[in-house]
Amino acid sequence: MRLSRMLVPTVREVPSEAVAESHKLMLRAGYVRQLAAGLYIYLPLGWKVIAKINRILREEMEAIGAQEVSMPVLHPAEPWQQTGRWFDIKDEMFRLKDRGGRDMCLGMTHEEIMTWLASREIRSYRQMPQIWYQIQTKLRDEARPKSGILRTREFLMKDSYSFDISVEALQRSYKLHEDAYHRIFTRCGLKFYQVESDTGMMGGAAAHEFMAVSEAGEDEIVLCASCGYQANVEIAGSVPSPSGPEAPEKSAETGQEVHTPEKRTVEEVSRFLKEGPERFIKSILVIAESGPVLALVRGDQQLHEKKLQRIIGPFRAALKPEVKDILGVEAGFIGPMEHGDIKIIADPALRTGSYITGANKPHYHRRGVAAGTDFQAAWHDIHVAKEGDLCPKCGSPVKLEKAIEIGNIFQLGTKYSQALGAFFLDESGEERPIIMGSYGIGPARIAAAAIEQNHDKDGMIWPANIAPFDVEVIPISADEPEVESAAWRIYEELVSAGIEALIDDRDLRAGVKFKDADLIGIPKQVVIGGRTLKEGLVELKDRSTKEIRKVSPQEAVAILKEGISAGEAGSGM
């Protein structure tokens, strides 16, 4: 491809809205343009990257026996009503009516439609297992699109669905995907983790997410280096580190009340009393469907609302007047003591030791409050795991990393097949629901994660397998026909060897070509300049190491041919 004919609008200055590094670079390097919030145009280079990723997806999906299908983006409401998601999902679903007034929606995922298909086409256990997949556009009216192509309202997704006769068979399909995903992300050159994740509204037994470590990520994952425990903070358990070198206070201080005027938050009281936040009990009143619940975490912990919800069901924070009504004291001075039969859920961090907490009267706190003697509670892990906490499996300190969710896998079970009547007859002629799994990957997120993980101050550095081109040929010529012709010869040879090459045939100064080449991030560059060419040499530059080798044009071609085919072989082709 000739760069002079290609739409690659590189710019020196970045539009100010970009924050994520991948977003800035994609705009600067001419990979994408924004149409509106969460809607992006992929320019030729960006689209080539997506195409490369999709090719890898197809190869790996086909390799586990998955079959590609194409599904409508426009869906009738009925299947969504049958599974209940038409009602559960709110503003996030794009809805519309057709000319006949029928309710329709734009597909945000395809469990309903795939299951609808299965319900009509799968009748017998003999027809399974099946894995169907698609690589198509999904639409979600995101509350807050952000970070360039990381969270958009319209996005491409590879989603596959498995249909099995039993839970054991589902686990085989699940494992197939797990392994395929590892191969896919490895081939895409990503550093990633597979973590345990929340099943969320998907329902089902087990779920994992594939996470690419990046500061731009929206998720946080908990990692244990010693036993390999890996989980999303959404569900990660952890054992809080002990309260510090000083043992929690002994009974000498029990019951001592201290005047703490206008000091309400743990932070304020902690500073006022010169005691670390881990010496405090934080009491949070919430209103569940069954009534008020007092949630207790240690002062240095955050209440994990999802964990709490799993225990007491949906709840909301109590309003200020409610706090006073129910507990008889204003927020800020709540203690867990003497609240009659209000349900108390406490984090196990508080099980031993004694703590400082609100005295249940305005502007006073009490020291030496301990579980058992001062209050009774049901013990549940309801804190957010944090750096330095101990691994729930092996007790070593855990690490937290921000990450981009690049893929997920769910064991769905029968939630959708039951709802949509996808039943089959087993060996004994009994009718049973199909056991399903669903598995997603976002190609745009792979691209963004690859940039996040591979760039420098000059621009992108693409992993070989998903780079828009393999090589960029850069003639540096001020009217030197020999340079031009040598460059074209090299370019032609590369192309005829099946290497994807881009030639910068624009009539521009060397500096501009170099800057653009580094920005665009094609892994290999061949620079042909007048001076070196007179010695019969060209320069072979590696974008990531910046290493330059001076070799003859023939050698350059030979090295590139070998390197590129070896790279593909090494990546599991």
Next chain:
RNA sequence: CGGGGCGUAGCGCAGUCUGGUAGCGCGCACGGUUCGGGACCGUGAAGUCGAAGGUUCAAAUCCUUUCGCCCCGACCA
């Protein structure tokens, strides 16, 4: 949806407080000199100041309404 910020030439911004000729840099076009890491000189084109309404002799600037975009939070099937 709550909180904050920003909309002025293709891009990045100044000008708004204190109303009075719409500016700078990059980019773009043309001419010339240059030519291995975003060259230089000269000439030039290009803006309903997000939109609507209002105040005023006069509005980018003040007031009201509205739309859009970004960030934090909530949400994220």
